[in-house]
Amino acid sequence: MLRSNYQPGTVRWATRRAQWRALGLSDEDMLKPKIAVVNSSSDLAICFSHLDRVAARVKERIRAAGGLPFEVRTTAPSDFIHSAGHGGGYVLSARDLIVNDIEVGVEGAQLDGMICLASCDKTAPAQLMAAGRLNIPTLLLACGYQPSGQFRGEHCDIEDVFLHACGTPSDTLTGELTEMSEDAVRGPGVCAGMGTANSMHIVAEALGMALPGSTPVAADSPAMWREADRAAERIVAMVREDLRPRTIMTEAAFRNAARVALSVGASINTVKHLQAVAAETEVDIDITALYAQLGVGTPLLSAVRPNGPHTIEQFDAAGGARAVMAQLRDLLDLDALTATGTSVGDNLAGVAPADADVIRSGDRPFTRDPLILILRGSLTPLGGIVKLSVDGAGGERPETFTGPARCYDGQEDALDALAAGAIAAGDVVVVRGLGPRGRPGMGMASRIVFALDRAGLTGKVAVITDGQLSGLVNRGIVVGEVRPEAADAGPVALVRDGDVVHIDLPRRICDLRVPDDELERRRAGLPPAGEHGETGWLSVYRRTVRSLDEGAVLRPR
Structure with a gap:
């Protein structure tokens, strides 16, 4: 018996029948x-x-x-x-x-x-x-x-518009973006x-x-x-x-x-x-x-x-x-x-690709190396994610990177610092406070990644963030969705300007080279969570969201 069918003569059956008959449904429909x-x-x-x-x-x-x-x-x-x-x-x-x-x-x-x-x-x-x-x-x-368009004879889709828009505003850029956005999306x-x-x-x-x-x-x-x-x-x-x-x-x-x-x-x-x-x-x-x-x-x-x-x-x-x-x-x-x-x-019986160059066999892959890397270490004990590409779309990307941290509590602070010339080659840009609880709702950090690229710093700096990144590809070494997030007092909350950060992609490592006793001293000095001032949906979300390693689902704390 269907769970939606109630015993005739009951209150639930009678009231629902009255509602649905008014919608034009028959007794046969209701079964x-x-x-x-x-x-x-x-x-x-x-x-x-x-x-x-x-x-x-x-x-x-x-x-x-x-x-x-x-x-x-x-x-x-x-x-x-x-x-x-x-x-x-x-x-x-x-x-x-x-x-x-x-x-x-x-x-x-x-x-x-x-x-x-x-x-x-x-x-x-x-x-x-x-x-x-x-x-x-x-x-x-x-x-x-959706069907995509063209820009000056080249393929152009909504992601191309987004990436192009991450440049420094100018009359030329505005004109190009106006032209791109006219044709980037041609349908639903x-x-x-x-x-x-x-x-x-x-x-x-x-x-x-x-x-x-x-x-x-x-x-x-x-x-x-x-x-x-x-x-x-x-x-x-x-x-x-x-x-x-x-x-x-x-x-x-x-x-x-x-x-x-x-x-x-x-x-x-x-x-x-x-x-x-x-x-x-x-x-x-x-x-x-x-x-x-x-x-x-x-x-x-x-x-x-x-x-x-x-x-x-x-x-x-x-x-x-x-x-x-x-x-x-x-x-x-x-x-x-x-x-x-x-x-x-x-x-899958009898199924094979219609084009063996687009969908290849296991003995002729585009690469045997994964494009999604999970990095763990003292800075990312529960993991951080790196997305690669096979054709250099991610720009110059050294396999290892070691440098001093430059810390920003939010993407806008990092963008302002870049505009002011405060971020230089060799730096590790740490953008935090963007996790599911910290934002709340998880903020995007892709703009700073692509702004660094437009500034010619791809491969010359690294980015680490507890925020969300483009679902497509990123530029240079970018470690996203760092866990635990800063709002949960993860190590990313303890980084200070000048701390040495080490990233090793082949070994899947992301380390903060600061002594444990110093990190514990910093942890003890973190301010209490306190009230954040939101009301409405985001206040409910902040109070109930779990960590990313649990899928950021909502559960009572």
Whole structure:
């Protein structure tokens, strides 16, 4: 019996029937599987602008498959739009707001299953987290990447605009940015390239929570509409089969997802998002350690911009996530169950890339070295993350770096110091106070990274931050998402100007060369946390967010 069906004659049955009859539903409708169509539509950003049409199509096909669809709305954060407020604190924190939006709408109404329209960076991880928390039949539908434009004859997308805008303001730069922004985005969908959104769509398929062959996909393309129809039909069947997320998202599934993420050079944000999904699914696994472990033996099979020369369109045409997984057969757990009701191995039968240069085999990879490095040491005892590229997109990057620290409590202070000439070659720029609790909500530190690049300091300085970095690639040696963060009295809070910092990429080390007794003296002198003055959502977030090694999920402290 469906959990949404109540005993006739009861209060719950009678009041709900009165409500739904007024919506035009029949008694026969009310006995069908009730499916939430989770939609993060918004007029604020182009990545969400087509979702209402997708939702309408999905609802139509759910009805045709014998289900009863109900659209459930959530908040719709876009990194480029919502990072304007509170130093970017509303971006990561919105991920967990979406999770709670879904819980209220779906669990409160006791619906039987949900199909989630995955779009911009925080929607897919939030939807996977909600699936793990609620544990009702769930399917993610990737709603696609946006078409990019050109700037003076060269490829130009939203990330190119962002990187170019990190230069020093001038009339010339303003003119170039005006021209670039005219054509960088030509339609709806998420950022092109192997950024967080496309990475998380691929991760969802690797986890078994999106249908095989559905990621990535061009927004509004015939392929996207076919996948929408297929997913709508499948979610009704999943409810009837009672196929639940916790049956799919097992430890084996997380290992597969991490392996696939490493093989495509995915966004570093996949690390914390997968940890959060594991936490909500109650799978006891250390995702950071998993990336470090699997990175050693996982070949890079694709190199999509900015990791390498290919576009997301070429990757899609070559077979996307399914083709990559086929090439990784020997490294995956093929018995892991997926949303099809069959195993990973079954889903990959007969699959091969359509272009062996874009998606390569394990004996001819782009590189055998991981693009995501996990550094540990006295400055990053719980880890810090470095993102590399295969074609020099990260600029000059020495393998080791030792230099004096220059410490800044926030990105704006660091940008001001750079403008004043206070940052020089040989320095290690430490930007702190940007972690999930410190901001709160996790602030971006990418502007200082790219400003240093525009100042000609890439490879001549290093950057260490407890903040969030671009999901794509960074310039020079950049260690991000340092754990514990400064707000949790991590070692990054104890660094002082002039302290020697040592980074060794081959050995995965990030050390602060200060005696232990001196660090303890400094720790004892840290001010108490105290009140921060926020009200509203961010005050709730600061009080309840856990550390990044726990996925920055919300839990009572």
